[in-house]
Structure formats: structure tokens, C-alpha cells
Amino acid sequence: MSDPARRTRSEELLLARISAAAGRERLGRRRATYATAAHTARTARVKALIAPGIRGLLALVRPGGPAGAASARDAARLDLYENGMTVAVKHQIHVVRYDTTSVSRTEPAPPGGGGRVGAAFTLTGVDGEKVVLRAGPERGDAPEWWSQIEQDVIRAQLPRALTALSRGERLAFGAVWITKEEIGWGEVRAEWPRVRRLRSAPGTAGLDVDGTWHELGPEGPGIPNFPVLRALVERLGPGPGERFHHDVNGST
Template sequence: MDPSRALLDRAKALLGPAGARFSPTAARLGPTRPRLDLYEHGLTIAVAGRIHVVRYATTEIRGRRTLSRQGITRAQVVVGVDGEPVVLRPGDFEHPQVWCAEIRRAVTDARVPAALAALARGARLAFGPVWITREEVGSRGTSLRWAQVQRIEVLDGSVAVRAAGRWQMWRGVASGIPNLCVFRALVEQLTAAGQGDDG
């Protein structure tokens, strides 16, 4: 049996029912056509003659700026079950706005419940240089209680935190935040809970 076929069969068993398939864009057509397949619990990426398997519950997603024919674009880097990062550029597959959003949504859905459970047990979760607990959010030498935090925005490589009616900028940290989609979902819930505790 073809090793690639066997790997795909094992991936399908691991990742559950099939969802969407995305073909390469016209620019990527060639002898080794890339392919992106989304499943219930993960995805497979066939590129450069290799198949990468990614599980939503264990992967790490990072944004990265890459150079393409269209100029500088934003790519997603996902980490496969083998620990190897794979770059997904918007120009690699058709309908990038669909698959980018779907991957972020699926990773968020898969990872947030476990993260909330860990926080409830008293864990401190690190998202690159930013960390959160059930009571606080911080980066480097700064921390704030959730009851103080009114809003958090991620803007151009910085995290902007509104607390006590003023904005604080934690510069240069946003580009280092892995699983930014998960971080945003947790911030939304913890900020709302903090405001509820304060009221």
C-alpha cells in the first residue's frame, strides 16, 4: 500500500468525519498539487509530496507575515501532530477567508473548554509573553486583576488593555501570542466574569 494512502487513512480515523476540501489556487497547480482537507477534529495538508496531520485540540496557530506575488500577506502557521510547523498562505488554496476562519473557529472550540477547566483548577496559562489566570492577566512585569480590566484589544503587534478608564499598551507582545483566537475567547469570558464579580 502507498505510504501516503496509509497515512491518510490513519489521519481520517484520528480526525473524524470529513468536512471541507480546499484545492490549490491556479498559482499552485503543478505536479505535486497541495490539498487542504478539514475534518471534525483536525485537518490534513498535502504539500510538497508530504502529508501533515493537525489536531485542533493540540495544535498551535500563529500568524506570520509572508512575502508573496501580491506583496506582504498574512499566513497561518499550524503545528502538526509530529511537532513540525506548516505554513498556510492565503494564496495556497482557494477560498482562504473560509478555511482560515474555519481553522481558527475549530481550534477555539477544541481548546477553550480545556483551558477554562485548567484555569478553574488554578493554572496559569501562557500565550507567549502574555499569561492569564482566573484572577489576573499580565505580561512581563505588569499584571492586572480581571475586575480592573474593561477591555483588551490586539493591535499591530501590541496588546492594548483598558483598565480604570485608561489604555495601557503592552508593545511587541501580540506577534508572539500563539493561539491568538483562543486567547481572545478566554479574555472575553474572563473580562465579563471579572466585571460581574466587581458589580
């Protein structure tokens, strides 16, 4: 971000708006700031209506060159706080609280079958609107800010989820559901002692149940709040000597 001594008037106003929004939602102390690319899910739906041929022409004139590169219009400021985060994009401030948001990570297909375009990270704001953050195509793993967001969401939501399970509640993560006794999705259903190993990587996730691998639903890590689900499986799952594997780089 800009040197504090050289901030423009517009930057000062933006910072004031961000601080005010964070204060209203009691996000606590600011811990880090990142420059990234973002848009709302509503913007994504509008873009989906553009004819493929026109999208290809627009990709040629975007700053950064190749299709899928973030345009200047998608430039965003991401501020991480103790209890949540703000995303400033297109003159709007979106606020996300770690204890109430739903997060997911997807690997979008490149336009026209080309090269990697980078992962997309979707979060639900306090107003219910979904904000999509994007990593650059040159990254082979999740960016630093996403790893921190995952950790903070788990920290905020895991205790409440464990309490709900102890009361006999059933928790749903997209098509996947869990209770304190078992996990299931589709036609798969397994009690926790049968679950040996969890493996997740960009675009795929699965469980070893009694020595047989089962894909964790068609959405894989795009499952809502997959980091929380992963943390719960790690708590409830394997017996002594077994281990879980989470690989952000895609190796198994």
C-alpha cells in the first residue's frame, strides 16, 4: 500500500471508510493489509451473460495480458483484522466476520481451455453478499492472506461447531453432513472409527474409509466452509497412528 507520508486525499478517505466499517462490526485491531483482485458474485453473474467471443476480445485489452488476469477495475484492498476483514473494491467496502461467514475455494476453468487462471476464494459478508477474491495465475499455492483467513475462520467457528455436535445436532457443509457419530454425503455414510485419512488439494478432496478412497462430494474443496469441515474431521476422525493430509500445492 502507499507510504503513509504520501497518501492522497482519496486514500485517506478510503482508509477512514474502511476503519469506520470495521469499527461498526467490531472487527478489532487491524493486523495486515494486502493488494488483491476482487468482485462481488453479482458482478460475476453479469459477466457470465457476456458472449464468449466478446469476453475473449476483452481479455486481450486487460492490463496484464493473458485471459483471466485481473483488470485494474477489479483491484481491491484487503484488510485483515482480529475478528474479520474488509474488502474495498469498486468504491464499496465489504465487511466479513470470521464467526458468521461461509468461505470456499475453487479452481476456475481457464477461458478457452488455456493455462491456469488462479484460484478464486468466495466469502459471505455481514450483509449476505458474496465477495470473490482471486489469486494470481502464477501462484502454485494459496496466497498468504488466504491461509490466514482459513486459520481465523476455523478459530472462530470450530468451538461452536463442536458444541453443536455434542448436543446431538447435525451440521451440513453443502452436500456433506456430519454428526458426532458419523459423516456422510450422497450414498456414502461412515462412522468416525472407519475414517482413516483425509486428503485435500486444489480441485479435489477425499476420505479414506476402511481403506477405500471416496471423493468428498462433487464440489471438493469448493464445499462451503471446507476449512471448518476439515478441522472437524481431524478432531473426530482417525484413531491412533493415523494421520490426515492437507496439501495446498496439489501433491498427494
